[in-house]
Amino acid sequence: MNSKVLVAVAAAAALVLSACGGGADDGGEDKATTAGDQGFTPPKLKALDKLGTPEGELNIVAWAGYVEDGSTDPAVDWVTPFEEETGCQVNVKTAPTSDDMVNLMKTGQYDVVSASGDASLRLIASGDVEPVNTDLITNYPDVFEALKMKPWNSVDGTAYGVPHGRGANLLMYRTDEVKPAPDSWDVVWDADSPYKGKITAYDSPIYIADAAVYLMATQPDLGIENPYALDDKQFQAAIDLLKTQNANIGEYWSDYTKEIQSFKNADSVVGTTWQIIVNLAQADKAPVDVVLPKEGSTGWSDTWMVATKSANKTCAYKWLDHIISPTANAQVSEWFGEAPSNAKACAETAVKNHCEIFHAEDEAYFDQIWYWTTPISQCIDGRTDVKCKDYGDWTTAWQEIKG
Amino acid sequence: MAGDQGLNNVVTTVREARQPSLTRRLSGVLHRHRRLRLALLLVAPMVVLVVVYLGALAVLLVSAFWTTDDFTGQVVREGTLDNFRQLVTSDVYRAVTFRTVGVAAAVTVICAVLAFPMALYMSKVASPRRRKLLVVAVLTPLWASYLVKAFAWRAMLSGDGVVNWALAPIGLEGPGFGLTATIIVLTYLWLPFMVLPVYAGLERLPDSLLEASSDLGAGAGRTVRSVVLPLAFPAVVAGAIFTFSLSLGDYIAVQIVGGKSQLLGNLIQGNAGAANNLPLAAALAAVPVLIMVVLLLGVRRTGALENL
């Protein structure tokens, strides 16, 4: 019996040793040591040269509401036309937060991802996504110039994806419980808030930026220029604010059905939200309304990116082209409640002034919105005399805040 | 009866003894070499469990000594005790661990208190026919999906759910979401896992012992305290192991009804998944593993492992 145990232990040891010797996801990629503009140098990867024949399958990681195939609402479907035209069968995995998306992409099982700015740079740095050859995307020239080649979707002049659209994180509230109608974020940050126990907030470390946005307006002497560039003192102030808020929080949300339910049952009466959640809640006869508070807000500008290890790159490029085509882009931006990325989509929205409502061409509006971006130790507001907190610090802090 | 059936079968096999065939010779070898038989029996299960399960566990626990690059998320394979240091020094992890152990203990105790009378009724008071029905009744809910049951409780405990609606006439309010709700839901989910082993244990208790006890003058309460409980103890411990371990690692129920609370399972899952810090998750995972191994070794003496 002893010998059997020894053999088994040896086998287990072999397993352990092979794990030590085995490479990580992309061992072999070039990792230069000099940092670029964004504080890192991405691995040297090449974009696709030309399209081949569609592979017949496409696996997408996306925000819920971005890839609708009629199963949520039979009238809401921009996937079936794509499948019919290209023959690429779409399998979509929705993820509630950027962190989940980064993780899913690491498994190497997905071809395309709709990454927000707090995910895109991490994906680029780890080599999980590759540059995108925008010449192969026929609709790319029509995308708003203001969205192209931004710090979160390009590195050193190389594009890593196509813009999806942009929107803001808003403040949703029950019209019958929250009076008067709020116009400021202090309803959720006030230590003595009358809505104690019924406040909700987005469950992700990136929410720390929302605290920083509020501090920019209420504690200007902290000197915060960019909510994603926080040094020790500024970070601590944000953490303290969040810990105070935690006492008043009822529930954090990341799954939008739970948020809709919470507001319908009045378990939550005020908190951050996306326009799509407001639309669905109002469709369900919940008495809610939404506002962009005067202090400004965080927001997102998502990028469709292609996985380095994808086996379906032609289908991937065809999807990128399809989702920013005027019709599909109009449909998705209306369904989700955001500004489209393709200027021609404005003519195709069912609600004629959709682009006006969502400020699609209003750069002044979006100047108040701080797009989700990955915090790095090199301060992105340009300061060189201090080190800022990076995303790892944000994540650890977030777990502490939740307690 | 099973015994008679066995003897009949035995007799029919005698005829096969006449012709020595390959199978007979093989059988002879096996019969003579006891160790060979034992080895053949154990090889497959042990290889699978040790290589697949223990191997995977070992790989995981080894990675607890590594770290991740914060930005790219790549695992850095240099041995370091950083994760464990963080575990021990950081307030959050200590608080969450104690909270989780507390919740698991509460769930276990409540389950035991609820399950024991139920099992006692099922095994000693109910008629044999009713006994079968009751077992079916207790087992059937195991098939309703865990998630659906948890969401049903979420709906029941919410602001305008059943619980508040039922308590309103007496002027009380339900617990809402939070740790209390989590304990209620976990108790609800694991109750069958406590009832079954206790029932099996009580079932095995010979009625003659109970008769003897009452013949000697003990009342029902005394009998239960001095005869039934000590004999059923291993079974209760067996059930407790299940409910404790299931609660220790659970992260789904608390996300559904726990409001803003987080338990150890959430930290592990958060780090393994969203935060992409597998080494820290592994270090955190070492905590429940350690607790359970200690518990298992401890209960070996009570004989509970036989009752699982």
Added chain:
Amino acid sequence: MRLSARARAGLAAVMVLGLAFVYVPLVVVLISSFNTDRTFGWPPSGLTFEWWSRAWDNPGARTALATSVKAGLGATAIALVLGTMASFAVARYRFFGRDAVSILIVLPIALPGIVTGIALSNAISTTLSPLGVSFGLFTVIVGHATFCVVVVYNNVLARLRRTGGSLEEASMDLGADVFATFRHVTFPAVRSALVAGGLLAFALSFDEIIVTTFTAGASVQTLPLWIFTNLARPNQAPVVNVVAALLVVLSVVPVWLAQRISSDPAGGRI
């Protein structure tokens, strides 16, 4: 046992309360499946059969159900073989490390599912992927099998301990070889324990979500995974209630069967 009428009534009351506690949420699920309100408000605002007809036409649910059944059968088969072998070894032989074997078999179910899940997921992605083993139905089955083994093991072990080895010895004294003895003597004696253990193993695998989340990968969706994704989608959530209600109603049949087949009134050990 002689219990006073009051004690019997007290126990019966606890039994009834316990069963009520167990079944009330299930009744709520059933009623919610008819609720017109999509977000499970109470009392139900109206009744409708719409969700039931949608569930009927739902291809996702049916595929997920088929996948769960396949995974369950696979895991149960492996558990039956490995569990029986291990239980024979432990019941009929004395050897050094017998206790360790018992603990090792119990470990997968005693350790939290999330630990098993991330351990297996990590092992698959770091060591087995290069060897060509990828996430899919096979990894799900293996994951489930680790904790299903103990269920079969316990049931067969309990039965073997009760029947003792004397019948087998008698059979061999009368000239039967090892294989014939197993076929005619041993197997019929443990058959019902195998059925009970197998059914319980299938039930455990069928409803398992935590280990499955980590071992399934992108392409495989068992029923619990389907439920998880769909409870998050506004128009699908009530359909999930329908599926759950159906599952409970349908599951009475195999549970009842298990009771009849097994002569062990406990119906099976976990």
